[in-house]
Amino acid sequence: MTADPRYGLHRHVSLPGPLALDSGAALTPVEFGYETYGSLNTDKSNAILICHALTGDQYVASDHPLTGKPGWWTRMVGPGKPIDTERYFVICSNVIGSCLGSSGPSSINPATGRAWAMDFPVLTIRDMVRAQAMLLDHLGVERLKAVVGGSMGGMQALSWAATFPDRIGAVVVIASTAKHSAQNIAFHEVGRQAIMADPNWRGGDYYGDGEAPAAGLAVARMAAHITYLSEAGLTEKFGRRLQERDAKTFGFDADFQVESYLRHQGLSFTGRFDANAYLYITRAMDYFDLAEEHGGMLANAFRATDARFCVVSFDTDWLYPTRESRAVVRALNAAAKHVSFVELSSPFGHDAFLLESPELNAVVDGFLKVEG
Amino acid sequence: MTADPRYGLHRHVSLPGPLALDSGAALTPVEFGYETYGSLNTDKSNAILICHALTGDQYVASDHPLTGKPGWWTRMVGPGKPIDTERYFVICSNVIGSCLGSSGPSSINPATGRAWAMDFPVLTIRDMVRAQAMLLDHLGVERLKAVVGGSMGGMQALSWAATFPDRIGAVVVIASTAKHSAQNIAFHEVGRQAIMADPNWRGGDYYGDGEAPAAGLAVARMAAHITYLSEAGLTEKFGRRLQERDAKTFGFDADFQVESYLRHQGLSFTGRFDANAYLYITRAMDYFDLAEEHGGMLANAFRATDARFCVVSFDTDWLYPTRESRAVVRALNAAAKHVSFVELSSPFGHDAFLLESPELNAVVDGFLKVEG
Numbered sequence: 108m109t110a111d112p113r114y115g116l117h118r119h120v121s122l123p124g125p126l127a128l129d130s131g132a133a134l135t136p137v138e139f140g141y142e143t144y145g146s147l148n149t150d151k152s153n154a155i156l157i158c159h160a161l162t163g164d165q166y167v168a169s170d171h172p173l174t175g176k177p178g179w180w181t182r183m184v185g186p187g188k189p190i191d192t193e194r195y196f197v198i199c200s201n202v203i204g205s206c207l208g209s210s211g212p213s214s215i216n217p218a219t220g221r222a223w224a225m226d227f228p229v230l231t232i233r234d235m236v237r238a239q240a241m242l243l244d245h246l247g248v249e250r251l252k253a254v255v256g257g258s259m260g261g262m263q264a265l266s267w268a269a270t271f272p273d274r275i276g277a278v279v280v281i282a283s284t285a286k287h288s289a290q291n292i293a294f295h296e297v298g299r300q301a302i303m304a305d306p307n308w309r310g311g312d313y314y315g316d317g318e319a320p321a322a323g324l325a326v327a328r329m330a331a332h333i334t335y336l337s338e339a340g341l342t343e344k345f346g347r348r349l350q351e352r353d354a355k356t357f358g359f360d361a362d363f364q365v366e367s368y369l370r371h372q373g374l375s376f377t378g379r380f381d382a383n384a385y386l387y388i389t390r391a392m393d394y395f396d397l398a399e400e401h402g403g404m405l406a407n408a409f410r411a412t413d414a415r416f417c418v419v420s421f422d423t424d425w426l427y428p429t430r431e432s433r434a435v436v437r438a439l440n441a442a443a444k445h446v447s448f449v450e451l452s453s454p455f456g457h458d459a460f461l462l463e464s465p466e467l468n469a470v471v472d473g474f475l476k477v478e479g
Numbered sequence: 480m481t482a483d484p485r486y487g488l489h490r491h492v493s494l495p496g497p498l499a500l501d502s503g504a505a506l507t508p509v510e511f512g513y514e515t516y517g518s519l520n521t522d523k524s525n526a527i528l529i530c531h532a533l534t535g536d537q538y539v540a541s542d543h544p545l546t547g548k549p550g551w552w553t554r555m556v557g558p559g560k561p562i563d564t565e566r567y568f569v570i571c572s573n574v575i576g577s578c579l580g581s582s583g584p585s586s587i588n589p590a591t592g593r594a595w596a597m598d599f600p601v602l603t604i605r606d607m608v609r610a611q612a613m614l615l616d617h618l619g620v621e622r623l624k625a626v627v628g629g630s631m632g633g634m635q636a637l638s639w640a641a642t643f644p645d646r647i648g649a650v651v652v653i654a655s656t657a658k659h660s661a662q663n664i665a666f667h668e669v670g671r672q673a674i675m676a677d678p679n680w681r682g683g684d685y686y687g688d689g690e691a692p693a694a695g696l697a698v699a700r701m702a703a704h705i706t707y708l709s710e711a712g713l714t715e716k717f718g719r720r721l722q723e724r725d726a727k728t729f730g731f732d733a734d735f736q737v738e739s740y741l742r743h744q745g746l747s748f749t750g751r752f753d754a755n756a757y758l759y760i761t762r763a764m765d766y767f768d769l770a771e772e773h774g775g776m777l778a779n780a781f782r783a784t785d786a787r788f789c790v791v792s793f794d795t796d797w798l799y800p801t802r803e804s805r806a807v808v809r810a811l812n813a814a815a816k817h818v819s820f821v822e823l824s825s826p827f828g829h830d831a832f833l834l835e836s837p838e839l840n841a842v843v844d845g846f847l848k849v850e851g
Binding site for chain 1: 501502503504597600601658659660661662664665666668669671672673675676677678694695697698701702705708710713714716717718719727729730731733734735737738741742745758762765766768771797
C-alpha cells in the first residue's frame with residue numbers, strides 16, 4: 108500500500124458469497140475490483156462510498172489502467188477536494204455486472220471455467236448495492252459517513268438508503284432518478300438491439316476469439332451519448348460546423364464536427380468496455396423503480412433511515428430532468444427526512460455532473476462538512 | 480385513370496433530365512413515383528403539392544402498396560378534408576433519393592444496368608424540390624396554389640419558396656425547421672452508423688442477393704422513432720408497464736411494452752424501406768440550412784416570393800421545437816411576408832402532425848380557403 112493519498116490502490120478481492128439476487132439466483136463467488144483513497148480512521152467513521160455511473164468504474168481519482176486517462180471525478184475527489192482523501196476513507200467499487208474487475212458476464216463462471224457470458228444472472232441496482240455492502244463488511248466498514256453518486260451512481264445511493272438504512276449517515280444524489288422512464292428504457296433498448304444485431308455478438312459468446320461486437324457497442328454508445336448532452340450544449344460545441352476541409356463532401360464521411368465527435372465517442376468506448384456488461388447494466392437501470400420495490404410509494408423507501416440527503420439536478424439534463432429529482436425530494440419530505448435540494452444551471456446537460464462545476468463542488472463540500 | 484377522387488393513381492414517369500444537383504453532378508434519367516388526387520381545373524389554379532417526410536412516400540391518401548395500410552395523411556387529404564380532393568388537384572411525389580418509384584440508390588443506374596447503390600449522387604433538399612418542379616412541368620402545372628409539408632416535407636416547402644418564388648401561392652410548414660441542428664445531425668448519424676455497421680450493408684452493394692442490412696436499419700429506425708415521440712407521450716402510452724406476462728423475466732427479451740413497441744417499429748420499417756435510401760435522405764436533411772444557402776440570412780431566402788405562409792409547431796415536439804418555427808416566422812417578418820403562426824398543444828411530440836388534430840385541420844383548412 109502506498110501512503111500517498113492521491114493515488115488509489117488497484118485492489119481486487121474475491122469473496123465466496125453467495126450473494127442472493129433479486130432474480131432468485133445466487134452469485135458465487137463475488138469478485139470486486141475497487142479503489143480506496145485515504146485511510147479509515149480509528150473509530151471507522153470517515154468512510155465514503157462513491158457509486159459510479161453506467162460506463163464508469165472504480166477509477167474515480169486514479170488513472171484508468173486501459174486508457175491512461177485521469178480518474179473520472181478528480182474534480183470532486185482528492186486531497187483538498189470536497190470528497191477529501193486526506194480526511195475521508197474513500198471507496199469506489201466497480202459494480203457487479205461490469206467489466207473492470209468485478210463479477211460480470213466477462214468474468215469466469217466457476218461451474219464451467221469459461222466466461223459467464225449470457226449465463227451471468229440478470230442484476231438489479233439493489234443487487235449492486237448488496238454486493239457493495241458485502242465488500243464493506245470485508246473492509247471492516249460497518250457504517251458509511253456518506254454514499255455519493257451521480258446518474259446510475261445516484262440510483263445506487265438511493266437504493267442504499269432503502270436497503271441498508273442504518274449503515275449510512277448521508278446520501279448525495281446527483282443528476283439521477285428514482286425510476287427509469289419509458290424514454291430512458293427506449294434509449295437503452297436501442298443500444299441493446301444495436302449490440303445484439305452485431306453478428307459478432309453471437310448470443311454473447313464472443314470471448315473466445317477476441318472478435319467482440321465492437322460495431323454494435325459503438326452505435327449503442329453513440330445513441331446514449333446524445334442523451335448525455337443538451338441540445339444547447341451540442342449547438343454551442345459543434346453547431347453545424349464542418350470538419351477542417353471546410354466544405355460539404357457530398358459523401359458519407361463525417362462532414363460535420365458533431366459526426367466525427369460521436370464516431371470517436373463510439374469507437375474509443377469499445378476499447379475499454381465489454382458489450383455484454385453494457386447489456387447487463389442497462390437492464391439493471393431499466394428495472395430500477397424504487398417506489399415499486401416499496402409498495403408503489405417512494406416515501407416508504409426512505410422511512411427507515413435517519414440519513415441526511417442532498418439532491419442535485421441540472422437544468423439542461425433531459426435524461427434525468429429536474430422533475431425526477433423533485434419527485435425524490437417530495438418523497439423525502441413526505442417521509443420527514445432531512446433533505447437539501449438544488450437545481451444547478453449548466454449548459455452541458457446530464458454530463459454536467461462530471462464536468463467543471465464550482466457550484467456542485469460547493470454543494471457537496473458544504474453538505475459533507477455539516478456533520479464534520 | 481379512375482374518376483373516383485378518393486383513390487390516388489399509382490403513377491410513374493421517367494423524365495430524361497438531366498437534373499443539375501447541388502453537388503455538381505447531374506442526374507439522368509429522373510424517375511418519379513407519384514400520386515395525384517382530383518383534377519386540375521381549366522385555368523390550372525388548383526394544384527397543391529404535398530411534400531412527404533423522411534420515411535414517408537407518395538401514398539398520402541392511398542393505400543400503401545407494400546403494407547396495405549391507408550395513406551399517411553388521410554386525416555388531412557381527401558374529399559371534404561382540408562386539402563379537399565374534390566376542389567384541388569393534389570400531387571404527392573416520392574422524393575428523389577427514396578425507394579418508392581423515384582430515382583434513388585435502389586433504382587437502376589443506366590451506365591451499368593445495375594442499382595446505383597452508393598454511386599447514386601448525394602442530394603440536398605433543394606435537389607428534391609428541383610426534381611418536383613421538373614415533374615410539375617411534365618404535368619403542365621406552372622404554378623401551385625400551395626405547397627404543404629410536415630417535418631422534412633416542411634423543409635421542402637420552405638425550399639420551394641426560396642427556389643421557385645414565382646411558382647407558389649401559399650406555403651404550409653408544419654413541425655419543421657429551416658436548418659438541421661447539431662442534435663438532429665447526431666441522431667441521424669447514429670442511424671447511418673447502425674446501417675453501415677451491419678455486415679449485410681457491404682458498402683451499399685446488397686441489392687443482388689436480397690440480404691439487406693435489415694438489422695442495422697431497424698436500429699436506425701428505433702433511435703429515430705424515439706425522437707418522434709414526446710417523453711410525456713411515451714410515458715402516457717407505455718410508462719413502465721410490462722408485457723402480458725406481468726413480471727420481469729430477468730432476461731433480455733422485451734419485458735417492457737415500450738421495448739416491444741420499439742422493436743416492432745424497427746422490424747416493420749425494414750419491410751417497406753431501403754437502407755441506402757435512409758442514408759441518402761438523412762444526409763440531405765442534415766445538409767439542410769436554408770439561411771446558409773442565402774448568404775447566412777434566412778430572411779433573404781424569402782424576399783423574392785409573394786406567397787403567403789402558414790407555420791405550425793407542436794409544443795411537445797423536441798425534434799423540431801417551436802423555437803425553430805419561430806426563427807422561420809421572424810425571418811418571414813423581416814422579409815415583410817404574409818405569415819400566420821400557431822403553436823398547437825399535443826402530448827404526442829413531433830408525430831403529432833400525422834395524428835388526429837382537429838386544430839391542425841382547422842388551421843390548414845382556414846389558411847387554404849382564404850385565397851379560395
